[in-house]
Amino acid sequence: MRILIADDHDLVRETLAAYLTQTAGFAVSGAGCLPSALEVLAGRDPVDLALLDWHMPGMAGIEPLKHAMQAAQGAPVAVISGGATREVAASVLAAGAAGFLPKSLSSRSVVAAVHFMIAGEVFVPRGFMTPAEEGGTGDGAGRIVLTRREAEVLRGLSEGKSNKEIARDHGLQEVTVKLHVKTLSRKLGARNRTHAAMLGRDLNLL
Template sequence: MKTLVVTADATITNGVAAAFPDQNGIDLTSVETVPAAINRLANTRKGGGQFDFVVLEFDLPGLSGLKGVNHLSDLHDRRPFALLMRGGSLELAQRAYRAGANAVISKDLPANEMSHALELARQGQFLCLFTDLVHNPAAISLVQLSERELQILRGLCDGLQNKEIAHAFSIQEVTVKMHMRAVVRKLGAKNRTHAAMIARDLNLV
């Protein structure tokens, strides 16, 4: 079983390896950056082979949100693909599934539960498994965003630029910029990138 793990966290790589201790012939490859993952998937496919399973840390810098997940999944020919993240929501899991990931799993799971979750994900089953840390209504209530602002925020977290968000919702780019400024202000963020990070921490997307 050829498995690609995309993370800069050795704990995650070791956890994936430990999830399949009784299987012979496991071939685990680990890369620490998104560009390295793209190159490895593209080169493997070009050589006539492919990975059986991809495990990706969703918080990895440079991923560009679900847009990046979709690109990696396409290179992986939509085969079993698991996202590991801290926090999350059912809505995000559904959108991740549409982007090509069949599993969204909390990074905070105990080792034995992580093993079971990864095994199910490797089999291609749709899986959404979070910890109690996900549900934090008190934190979410501190942020009051309009429905349009939430749409803009989701587009931002998917890695879309203002022009792409405007096209997606059939609005003017100047309107997107206006809402984006409001989102950044309401979240107390320094910039749009920081706003996306806060949104994920508060499970707003």
């Protein structure tokens, strides 16, 4: 898997690249500005995911992001940022980005997010967006809100299916289902997958 990290801060770019290479085995290319990132994206060797810093030179709004997505040859493109607001995150996702990653995320969370987005999912940290912005379901009155994919995984858990079976049912990778199960357990306060399924029924989430 090949990742592009475009960030004008050398230390951020090189630290993240080293971690992704050493812990997850990714091949990583770097760029310090949008024009350089576009050259990489349009090159002969396609990337599997591009991470673009929202504040680097050339990234002055949604249009440059759209140019990057067009140049990415079908690969997902996500935004990383150290200070963007929820409104920016919402506009980025609405434009079709594969995710929004605050630079405050732990290294392990970044690796999980990268796997998530390469698998075709949209990543945004839990709690960063409001339920409506996440595209979840619920009445906004204190109810637990699940995304469509989380609801599908919860339904599979309630049917006693394994992660592999749920992945096959919905055309996902098994690692993606594992991430959803972890998120569901955290949202529901569940001890394990069986407990999550029980809570889902009790809370009328199925």
